[in-house]
Every structure is written in structure tokens, then in C-alpha cells.
Amino acid sequence: MREVFATFLRLGCTSFGGPIAHLAYFRRTFVEERQWLDEATFARIVAFCSVLPGPTSSQVGMLVGLTRGGPLGAFLAWLGFTAPSAIAMIAIAAALGGAERHQTPPWFGGLLAGLFAAAAAVVAQAVVGLAGSLCTDVPTKVIAVASMAATLALRPFPGFQWVAIALGALAGALALRAPELRHDALPIRVPRPVAIGAGIVFVAALAVTALPKTPTLAFIATLIRAGSLVFGGGHVVLPLLQSMIRDRLISAENFFAGYGAVQAMPGPLNTFSSFLGYANLSPLHGIPGALVATVLIFLPSFALIFAIAPVWNRVAGAPRAAGAVRGANASVVGLLGAVLYDPVLLSLGVSWVRIGIAVAAFAAIAMWRVAPWIVVVAAALLGALLGA
Numbered sequence: 001m002r003e004v005f006a007t008f009l010r011l012g013c014t015s016f017g018g019p020i021a022h023l024a025y026f027r028r029t030f031v032e033e034r035q036w037l038d039e040a041t042f043a044r045i046v047a048f049c050s051v052l053p054g055p056t057s058s059q060v061g062m063l064v065g066l067t068r069g070g071p072l073g074a075f076l077a078w079l080g081f082t083a084p085s086a087i088a089m090i091a092i093a094a095a096l097g098g099a100e101r102h103q104t105p106p107w108f109g110g111l112l113a114g115l116f117a118a119a120a121a122v123v124a125q126a127v128v129g130l131a132g133s134l135c136t137d138v139p140t141k142v143i144a145v146a147s148m149a150a151t152l153a154l155r156p157f158p159g160f161q162w163v164a165i166a167l168g169a170l171a172g173a174l175a176l177r178a179p180e181l182r183h184d185a186l187p188i189r190v191p192r193p194v195a196i197g198a199g200i201v202f203v204a205a206l207a208v209t210a211l212p213k214t215p216t217l218a219f220i221a222t223l224i225r226a227g228s229l230v231f232g233g234g235h236v237v238l239p240l241l242q243s244m245i246r247d248r249l250i251s252a253e254n255f256f257a258g259y260g261a262v263q264a265m266p267g268p269l270n271t272f273s274s275f276l277g278y279a280n281l282s283p284l285h286g287i288p289g290a291l292v293a294t295v296l297i298f299l300p301s302f303a304l305i306f307a308i309a310p311v312w313n314r315v316a317g318a319p320r321a322a323g324a325v326r327g328a329n330a331s332v333v334g335l336l337g338a339v340l341y342d343p344v345l346l347s348l349g350v351s352w353v354r355i356g357i358a359v360a361a362f363a364a365i366a367m368w369r370v371a372p373w374i375v376v377v378a379a380a381l382l383g384a385l386l387g388a
Contacts, residue, residue, distance in 0.1 A: 004065050004073045007034070008080030011061075012267040015081075019269070022057035026064065036068050041187050048186055048312060051325045053229055054301020055237075055270045058082065062302060067187050078298065085267035086274040090290045092261050093278035096254060110353075110387015111380050112253055115260030117354045118379035120344045121361030122263050122372055123238065127340050130333045139175050140330040143168050147334025151239065152342065165229055165331050172327015173320045190309045198306035202228070205300045215282035218247045223273055223293055228300035230332060237270060237297075239335040249280045252347055260380070264373040273297040353386055 007029065015025045023046060030036045037045075042064075049059040058078060065077025135141045147164040154163060190198075206228060209221040226240040238259065245252045258275040265271065277293025278286055348354045361379050364370040 001069055001072060001076060004069045005076040005080045008061060008065065008077045009084070010080075012081040012084040015266050019055065019057040022268070023060065026057070026060060030064055036064065037187070041067075044186060048309070049305070051322075052301065052304055052308065053328075054227060054304065055268050055298065058268045058270065058298060059301060059305060063186075063188065063305070078302075081267055082271060082294065082298070085262070085265035085271040086290070086294050088265055089258070089262060089271050089275040090278050090287070093258065093275045093290070096257065097279060107384040107387045111384040112257045113351070113354050113387065114357055114379040114381070114383020115257040115376065116253060117260075117348070117357035117383065118263065118361045118376045119256045119260035120340075120348060120354075120358040121365060121375065121379075122260070123336065123340050123344050124358075124362050125365045125372075127333065127336050128366060130336065134326075134329045134333055139171075140326060143171050143327055143330040144333040144337070146171075147331035148337045148341075149334075151335050151338035155342070164335055165328055168331025168334070169324040169328040172330070173324040176323035176326045186309055186312055188309060190306050192310065195307050195310045198303040201303040202300055202307055205296075205303070213247075215247070215249065216284045219244065219249055219280055219282040219284060219289075220292070220296060222247070222249075223276075223296040224300055226273070227270075227297040228304070230335075237272075239332075239339045241272065241276065242339060244276060244280060249282055250276065254279060256344070256347070260376055264376040266373075270297050353383070357382060 011022075011025055011029065015022050027042060031039055031042050045060055045063050046056075049056045049063065052059065058081065061077045061081050062074045066074040069076065131141075131144065135144045147168050150164040150167065205224050208217070209224050211217050211221070213221065222241060222243050226237045230237045230240055242255065244250050245255055255276075258279065259272055262269055262272040262275065271294065273293040273296070274290045277284075277290035280289060282289070284292060348358060357379050361375045364375045364378075365372055
């Protein structure tokens with residue numbers, strides 16, 4: 001258990017670069033260095049987690065911990081990988097909240113503007129990168145554009161962003177195929193009672209999102225939707241979390257400042273929820289809100305793993321199931337494109353400082369391949385200098 005926790009804690013402190021980079025770190029650590037898994041077993045775990053909603057790298061890490069140390073190993077793997085960036089994001093939220101309660105120096109507003117501009121660049125690069133990998137033919141490109149249009153049309157109805165994903169999955173099941181998905185067994189065995197219990201947890205979590213919306217329930221429902229309905233995790237979780245702005249649970253400036261800050265963190269990008277849990281304006285905020293948010297954004301997708309694992313071998317190779325996955329993946333590109341337009345680009349407004357930093361940050365990430373965390377730190381410092 002100590003070995004599992006220490007290994008994932010090291011990864012949580014050093015794994016910069018987002019979900020795809022995390023998987024590369026995992027492969028090097030667990031296949032090449034420690035030899036906990038062979039290449040084929042690791043590939044099967046990655047394939048399984050890639051077709052489920054939720055943060056892929058965290059799901060893979062939990063399953064690696066499960067194969068190494070059982071249920072406690074799975075928990076320690078998640079805790080070690082998540083805790084460093086979650087603690088850092090809580091500290092940033094606390095510092096931001098303290099600054100809001102006092103008179104801030106001129107540079108502080110510039111720092112927030114720099115983080116916001118960096119977030120715009122990161123979102124734009126994510127849209128371009130995901131479109132290149134997930135929208136590879138005409139049908140998937142059509143699904144992505146239709147998903148973007150549907151998301152913008154649903155702007156007056158907060159909480160219904162998942163409709164675009166559902167429609168994309170349906171279109172994919174009818175029109176797409178993914179023969180490259182392999183029909184391989186997982187290296188875990190889930191007892192039937194455990195699978196049923198996990199399914200009940202997942203359904204119960206989704207049921208919470210249908211309850212009447214008080215500020216606290218709106219906050220909780222947003223986190224559950226973000227953890228349950230978005231494929232790939234990372235940047236694609238942004239469209240569901242940003243409904244907190246429309247629910248007036250957090251200002252757009254603070255939201256995107258936190259989103260910019262999380263790009264400079266190692267470990268899972270879903271620890272953005274730790275920032276939102278601390279900084280949101282519902283009664284559930286501060287340290288309790290941060291802890292609840294951190295757990296809730298991971299819990300639904302982790303429960304879904306155990307609910308789906310027993311039937312994976314029976315459905316993984318089904319053409320329509322594979323097509324649904326491709327359609328859902330294409331639809332999240334449209335979701336993120338809608339967020340890039342509104343509120344990210346619209347919120348840049350006519351501030352030439354923000355626009356200039358955003359363009360320079362995008363060029364650094366997309367053209368010069370500078371690590372996003374370096375770009376975020378540089379943008380924040382530049383914004384602070386210009387603000388001062």
C-alpha cells in the first residue's frame with residue numbers, strides 16, 4: 001500500500017501536460033520501470049477507460065491501483081495522484097477570496113487578466129487538438145458542428161448541455177463504426193453484487209441533478225453532471241462546469257482565473273473542482289465545499305467503471321456501441337467550441353491587453369509547443385506587470 005501511494009503521489013507532483021501526457025507517464029512508470037503491468041494489459045485498461053465518461057487518466061490510475069493493491073490500492077492511487085493539485089487549487093482559491101475582501105494592488109487585477117487570457121488560449125488549443133484527433137471524417141465533423149449549434153441554442157436552459165452529448169452518441173450509433181476498438185478482457189473481476197451497487201450509486205447521483213435547484217443543489221448537480229457525462233475529462237469538462245457562472249455561483253473572471261491556474265498544476269485537471277468548491281458562493285463553500293467538490297466530480301465515473309466492467313467483454317466489440325462512442329467524442333468537440341465562443345472569446349471583449357496575451361499564449365502552445373503550465377505562469381506574470 002505504501003508503494004502504491006508513494007508512486008502515485010510522485011506522479012501527482014510531477015505529471016504535467018493533461019490526460020494524454022498522464023497516460024505516457026503511467027506507461028513509463030507501470031510498464032517500463034516498475035513492471036506492474038505488461039504492455040497489453042495496460043492497453044486494455046486505457047481502451048476501457050477511454051470509452052467511458054469521466055477523467056480518463058484518473059480512471060486508469062485507479063484501475064492500476066486496483067490491480068496492484070485491491071480496493072484500498074485503488075483509493076490510495078486516486079488520493080496520491082489527486083491530492084497535490086487539489087491542495088494547490090484550494091490555496092489559490094483562498095488567496096483569491098482573501099484578495100477580494102481587501103483592497104487589491106493594481107497588479108492583482110492584471111494577474112487575473114493574464115490567467116483569463118491564458119485560459120482562452122488553452123481552450124482554443126484544446127478545441128483544435130481534439131478536433132484533429134476526434135473529428136477525422138465528414139460524419140464526425142458534422143456531429144461536432146451540430147453539437148456546437150445545439151449547445152449555443154441551449155444557453156437559455158442551464159443544465160441541459162448533456163443533450164448535445166446524447167444526440168451525438170445516438171447519431172454515432174446510427175451512422176458510425178469504430179472497428180479499431182478491441183474486444184479484450186480486463187485484468188479485474190467485479191462481483192455481480194458490487195456491479196449492481198455501483199450502478200445504483202451512479203443512477204442515484206444522476207437523480208440528484210433532477211432535484212429542485214437551491215444554490216447548494218445547483219452546485220452539487222453541476223459537479224455530478226461534469227463527472228458523469230463528459231468523455232475524456234480534462235478540458236472537455238469545462239462546458240458543464242461553466243454553468244456555475246449562469247447560476248451566479250461564481251463570477252466569470254474568477255472562474256476562468258481558476259481555470260487558467262489549474263493549467264499550471266500537475267495531476268488531473270478535474271481538481272479545478274477543488275477551486276470551485278472553495279470559491280463558489282453557495283452555502284457549501286470553503287474547505288467543506290472543496291472536499292465535497294473534489295469527491296463528487298470523480299465519484300460518478302468511478303462507480304460507472306465497476307458497473308460496466310462485467311459487461312465490457314459483451315459490448316466492447318459491438319459496432320453500434322463503438323459508433324456511439326465516436327459520436328459522443330465528436331460532440332464534446334462541439335461543446336468545447338461553444339464555450340470557446342461564449343463566454344471565453346466574448347469575455348475577452350475589446351481589451352487589447354487580454355487579446356494580445358491570449359494570442360501570444362496560443363502561439364506558444366500550438367505553434368512552439370511550449371508546455372501549457374509554463375505559458376500560464378508567463379501570462380499571469382505579464383498580466384501582473386502590465387496591471388501594475
